[in-house]
Amino acid sequence: MSVLRGTVSDVDELVERVDAEDRVLGVVSRREAVRAGWLHRVGVVVCRDGQGRFLVHRRAEQLSRFPGHHELGVGGAAGVGESYEQAAARELSEELGARATVSLRFTFLNQSGLSPHWLGVCDAVLPEIVAPDPAEVAWHGWLTERELRGALRQWTFTPDSREIFARYLASQP
Template identity: 55%
Template structure:
């Protein structure tokens, strides 16, 4: 596994140093994560299940494509990179919200973006995505109650819903 460097940040999201992601997690040091909500023109949300062999949250579901923000990288650039790496998609990402997440594995700043796709083929990275499918807002709400979702994904979903955002009303990108 390659060394993944991230910026250690403070409670105001200011850079205080550089550290490996492994050390950030083990030391519970704040760092940055970028997440992307992928929707289609019909307003459905892309949901995926992580592989059973994944070292992080094996077999659990998420409604966000996620990854750490690398040293010197912006949240937006990291979101675009994760979209391409995990799903083979290129698209404009638009910021939705950011919050300080306590995190199951480690605390981090969690910045959520969205993109709307229009029929582009999804080429999922097998090491990150074992299954994916499109769910309506109501189907996702039900799945959140029944499926094992990554805890941080659940936290972000509650915040997303509290904003009054509806998956059935996709925004233009």
């Protein structure tokens, strides 16, 4: 049981309920936040390699949320007291076995997915070699921007992947 994540059990964790301005209102279980549609925070990281390619992965089939869907961001709910960057870096380590400097790029109120939440989109540069957790990641690959655009039209992605990609490209200097 991780104190940092505020885990209640293996399947539920404590998160900060936030308002429409991303201000903390209190602490609730993630399950309760999703069920009630309460806003909470999720941190994801868009990973690129030294050549600028994007890391895309397919979620494992046994996962409860979006099994078998492709995904652009690696991430999860921010625990109590955890920043978007900390949540994204933790998930990067847990899911891909990778460590990298994670920088917050932007936040937005994400209305897609299981429930509305604030999404903090970070980025990181990774080496091409990662060691994904097979319980989380069924497949991964590096795609150029053009290849990713095609994949987003043809493959089944998580509900927020298209919006993350569009906002990520729009936020580039």
